[in-house]
Amino acid sequence: MAENQRILVCAGTGCASSGALPIIDILIDEIKRQGLEETVSVVGTGCQGFCEKGPTLVIEPQQILYTRVKGEDVAEIIEQELVKGERVERLLLVDQETQKPVSSMADINFFAKQHRIVLHNCGVIDPKKIEDYTAREGYKAIEKALKEMSPEDALEEVKKSGLRGRGGAGFPTGLKWGFCRATPSDKKYIICNADEGDPGAFMDRSVLEGDPHSVIEGMLIGAYAIGADEGYIYCRAEYPLAIKHLGIAIKQAEEAGYLGDNILGSGFNFHLKVFEGAGAFVCGEETALMASIEGKRGMPRVRPPFPAVSGLWGKPTNVNNVETWSNVPHILRKGAEWYTQFGTEKSKGTKIFALTGKVNNTGLVEVPMGTTLREIIFDIGDGIQGGKKFKAVQIGGPSGGCLPEDMLDLAVDYDTLTQAGAMVGSGGLVIMDETTCMVDIARYFLNFTKKESCGKCTPCREGTTRMYEILDRITKGEGKEEDLDTLENLALTIKETSLCALGQSAPNPILATLKYFRHEYEAHIRDHKCPAHNCSALLSYTIDAEKCKMCSLCAKNCPVNCITGDKKTNTPYVIDEDKCIKCGTCMDKCKFGAVTRA
Amino acid sequence: MEWLTLTIDGREVSVPKGSTVLDACRMNNIPIPTLCHAPELTSAGACRLCVVQIEGMRNLPPSCVTQAAQGMKVETQNPKVRSARKTILELLVANHPLDCMTCQKMGDCSLAEYAYEYGVTGEVYHGAKRDLPIDNGNPFILRDPNKCILCGKCIRACSEIQGKSILDFSFRGFDTQVGPAFNLPYNESDCDFCGSCVSVCPVGALVEKKMVGKGRPWEVSKVQTTCPFCGVGCNFDLNVKDGKVIGVTSNPDAPVNGKALCVKGRFGMDMIYSENRVTTPLIRKDGVLVPAEWDEALDLIASKLGEIKNTYGPNSIGALSSAHCTNEENYLMQKFMRAVIGTNNVDHCART
Numbered sequence: 001m002a003e004n005q006r007i008l009v010c011a012g013t014g015c016a017s018s019g020a021l022p023i024i025d026i027l028i029d030e031i032k033r034q035g036l037e038e039t040v041s042v043v044g045t046g047c048q049g050f051c052e053k054g055p056t057l058v059i060e061p062q063q064i065l066y067t068r069v070k071g072e073d074v075a076e077i078i079e080q081e082l083v084k085g086e087r088v089e090r091l092l093l094v095d096q097e098t099q100k101p102v103s104s105m106a107d108i109n110f111f112a113k114q115h116r117i118v119l120h121n122c123g124v125i126d127p128k129k130i131e132d133y134t135a136r137e138g139y140k141a142i143e144k145a146l147k148e149m150s151p152e153d154a155l156e157e158v159k160k161s162g163l164r165g166r167g168g169a170g171f172p173t174g175l176k177w178g179f180c181r182a183t184p185s186d187k188k189y190i191i192c193n194a195d196e197g198d199p200g201a202f203m204d205r206s207v208l209e210g211d212p213h214s215v216i217e218g219m220l221i222g223a224y225a226i227g228a229d230e231g232y233i234y235c236r237a238e239y240p241l242a243i244k245h246l247g248i249a250i251k252q253a254e255e256a257g258y259l260g261d262n263i264l265g266s267g268f269n270f271h272l273k274v275f276e277g278a279g280a281f282v283c284g285e286e287t288a289l290m291a292s293i294e295g296k297r298g299m300p301r302v303r304p305p306f307p308a309v310s311g312l313w314g315k316p317t318n319v320n321n322v323e324t325w326s327n328v329p330h331i332l333r334k335g336a337e338w339y340t341q342f343g344t345e346k347s348k349g350t351k352i353f354a355l356t357g358k359v360n361n362t363g364l365v366e367v368p369m370g371t372t373l374r375e376i377i378f379d380i381g382d383g384i385q386g387g388k389k390f391k392a393v394q395i396g397g398p399s400g401g402c403l404p405e406d407m408l409d410l411a412v413d414y415d416t417l418t419q420a421g422a423m424v425g426s427g428g429l430v431i432m433d434e435t436t437c438m439v440d441i442a443r444y445f446l447n448f449t450k451k452e453s454c455g456k457c458t459p460c461r462e463g464t465t466r467m468y469e470i471l472d473r474i475t476k477g478e479g480k481e482e483d484l485d486t487l488e489n490l491a492l493t494i495k496e497t498s499l500c501a502l503g504q505s506a507p508n509p510i511l512a513t514l515k516y517f518r519h520e521y522e523a524h525i526r527d528h529k530c531p532a533h534n535c536s537a538l539l540s541y542t543i544d545a546e547k548c549k550m551c552s553l554c555a556k557n558c559p560v561n562c563i564t565g566d567k568k569t570n571t572p573y574v575i576d577e578d579k580c581i582k583c584g585t586c587m588d589k590c591k592f593g594a595v596t597r598a
Numbered sequence: 599m600e601w602l603t604l605t606i607d608g609r610e611v612s613v614p615k616g617s618t619v620l621d622a623c624r625m626n627n628i629p630i631p632t633l634c635h636a637p638e639l640t641s642a643g644a645c646r647l648c649v650v651q652i653e654g655m656r657n658l659p660p661s662c663v664t665q666a667a668q669g670m671k672v673e674t675q676n677p678k679v680r681s682a683r684k685t686i687l688e689l690l691v692a693n694h695p696l697d698c699m700t701c702q703k704m705g706d707c708s709l710a711e712y713a714y715e716y717g718v719t720g721e722v723y724h725g726a727k728r729d730l731p732i733d734n735g736n737p738f739i740l741r742d743p744n745k746c747i748l749c750g751k752c753i754r755a756c757s758e759i760q761g762k763s764i765l766d767f768s769f770r771g772f773d774t775q776v777g778p779a780f781n782l783p784y785n786e787s788d789c790d791f792c793g794s795c796v797s798v799c800p801v802g803a804l805v806e807k808k809m810v811g812k813g814r815p816w817e818v819s820k821v822q823t824t825c826p827f828c829g830v831g832c833n834f835d836l837n838v839k840d841g842k843v844i845g846v847t848s849n850p851d852a853p854v855n856g857k858a859l860c861v862k863g864r865f866g867m868d869m870i871y872s873e874n875r876v877t878t879p880l881i882r883k884d885g886v887l888v889p890a891e892w893d894e895a896l897d898l899i900a901s902k903l904g905e906i907k908n909t910y911g912p913n914s915i916g917a918l919s920s921a922h923c924t925n926e927e928n929y930l931m932q933k934f935m936r937a938v939i940g941t942n943n944v945d946h947c948a949r950t
Binding site for chain 2: 456
């Protein structure tokens with residue numbers, strides 16, 4: 001038995017919701033019961049990333065990963081792993097290719113192919129303990145900055161690193177800081193944009209939950225470089241765990257002298273507050289975010305003036321997102337040169353993606369910029385669920401676009417993706433297989449943006465609703481030939497005339513699907529068919545009389561009683577299409593494959 | 599003053615530094631459609647109808663909030679710009695009642711004017727339309743939120759001119775509305791009924807209730823006059839049809855007040871035709887007010903004032919004058935009290 005082992009239990013929101021928290025208590029009890037408390041400790045960590053397989057736990061130092069752990073498994077894990085030093089095979093991950101269990105994280109593609117800079121501490125430390133953070137070089141970067149560097153030096157280092165904003169637009173961070181620094185003012189603010197709102201994206205939440213001090217340290221460095229003495233973290237109220245951990249971290253940092261007045265005796269002051277957002281997606285837009293902090297309705301305003309000139313309360317303000325801030329301590333500690341070895345020529349460093357959809361391994365992955373979509377989806381993500389065929393990947397959330405199979409070898413960086421009609425955005429990657437209808441996907445995202453439009457400017461307010469209505473009609477088989485032109489014209493006008501990035505990017509899911517999957521739109525409109533067999537209004541179910549054994553199972557399970565037939569009179573079962581609601585139950589229930597869908 | 603030179607539609611123009619592209623166009627009689635812009639209010643850049651194409655700038659920037667710059671090349675009427683404006687108008691009209699025949703705003707409606715210019719019919723988009731209750735609960739302002747195009751000018755007028763901030767947006771996206779807090783009707787809110795919101799509304803969402811059905815803009819002649827209610831000297835336009843005043847509208851060129859008015863000036867003109875107006879002096883005889891000639895009335899006042907002054911002294915008399923009177927009339931009143939009666943007992947209803 002190895003000495004001083006640690007059991008790291010993922011206690012991020014994903015694993016907590018699948019039952020991780022009681023496991024921690026059971027583990028502690030069981031360790032005591034077996035008298036192992038001297039050598040084994042249990043740590044509730046932030047997100048370990050492998051949400052699909054949660055709750056997960058890792059035994060250190062061997063780095064053994066256990067997946068989908070339940071309370072009743074705990075005794076066995078301790079007995080086998082910690083007493084006998086043997087694996088509990090049934091809780092190990094099964095390699096999809098070899099169909100054999102793998103135990104070591106180093107052998108699991110999901111982890112082995114990642115490169116974790118921002119997620120360096122996530123899933124490894126107890127985010128509620130500042131000493132866990134400082135034990136892994138935490139707050140060394142701000143110490144270095146305050147003791148060895150001038151604000152200009154710190155700014156220069158970030159500029160040299162090539163770091164670009166991880167919130168989506170990819171604006172060079174150092175340049176942005178420089179603008180704010182250059183504006184003369186008696187007061188400046190910095191803000192951490194933690195209003196993560198893209199459906200499926202949760203990297204910022206995970207960083208805040210799992211490594212809040214890294215964000216605080218990044219903001220400290222930014223404040224020092226810019227000359228700000230007050231900061232806000234604007235975090236959506238739907239992230240209670242992140243807010244809790246931030247609160248604990250800020251208090252600890254204040255007590256340790258990293259926040260407050262005269263930090264580390266340097267004369268530099270910085271005060272940090274958390275502001276809870278009320279959940280409007282548009283408040284992720286920086287001018288709306290600042291309006292919200294000021295107590296106004298969260299609506300974007302026209303820029304210029306940019307926040308670097310006139311931001312919060314009219315003062316120069318610098319806004320960066322969670323992941324951007326979290327990169328900064330690493331850059332300062334290890335140097336810009338170290339950082340620039342990762343990524344592509346114009347997009348340096350790593351990016352965290354939230355991998356979701358029809359992929360085997362869903363979860364949070366951090367890869368160097370320039371990694372191909374194929375590597376992310378097929379190596380790290382382990383391919384498509386159920387052996388189905390890959391169709392598209394939606395990248396960049398509701399502002400992004402869908403890319404087809406022949407673009408899988410695109411290197412993921414800001415400029416390549418924008419050129420292809422998608423965008424890095426916040427880093428949501430939704431994988432779709434052959435059963436996903438691309439018109440329906442566009443409709444789904446437009447339903448989101450139309451609800452989240454703030455209503456200020458005409459094209460976004462009225463236009464997103466009209467685009468949604470057209471898409472909705474098409475998926476119902478009521479599309480008209482001229483709809484595609486109308487849709488395209490409307491999409492381009494909205495893109496070119498909307499006030500903020502929400503409206504300017506809302507048409508992207510339509511433009512990208514029209515570009516790469518136009519034939520699916522045409523099939524809906526001209527042939528009244530949904531090629532993915534997804535749009536229920538365009539499906540028809542029929543029973544092949546030859547194959548029908550007249551078992552009556554379909555009729556018994558039909559929720560609207562639209563199937564009739566009779567074994568006694570040798571009448572095969574028939575579906576009344578007028579009554580059929582296209583639920584597909586008959587097809588699922590038929591044991592003889594007699595029901596077909598077209 | 600520093601001047602900038604820019605090219606608009608191939609024409610070189612010079613404008614003072616600090617002008618917006620819209621200012622530059624208007625100074626040079628280049629027409630740009632706007633719905634949410636008003637010179638007396640801050641610019642929201644919300645309706646997006648004033649978009650233009652500017653060389654080197656991405657997308658189509660709204661001219662109302664884009665600063666003019668030296669050497670800028672602006673196109674205001676090219677097909678791309680016109681097509682974008684037409685689409686925006688189509689979107690607005692698709693969510694707007696087309697009851698123009700009975701709409702009070704007909705003839706003075708900016709949306710109708712631009713729809714006409716751009717050939718917008720409302721036939722392109724079919725779908726949801728707002729169906730909100732009409733606010734008809736007060737005597738002055740008729741508010742039809744279904745006609746609102748959400749330009750936000752009323753909100754800014756209420757907060758920036760009147761300083762009341764009664765109005766704001768509520769809900770979001772397609773469901774956005776404008777109204778008082780909790781979407782209360784005007785008469786249940788803290789509204790003063792100054793009508794500044796009405797004066798800036800570009801469509802028929804906010805109209806002077808008493809003018810509804812009384813006349814069309816082209817039937818009305820506007821007579822600029824000074825408000826008789828107080829001594830501030832606000833100007834406005836009496837709207838006259840067939841020799842009869844049917845209402846009051848703001849005159850944007852009013853030197854003292856611009857478009858701003860108070861509830862009395864804007865909505866109090868019905869007193870002109872009131873049957874309760876006093877048209878001759880009245881003298882109380884045996885407890886009953888009886889019409890009299892001016893001479894008789896003035897003689898009576900003079901004799902009574904003289905009698906009181908002789909019996910009780912000048913300080914037993916005081917005078918209270920009205921804000922309704924002009925400055926000159928008020929001056930005469932105090933002069934009369936001091937020089938003729940011999941007292942300083944002078945006061946005024948507007949003294950605070």
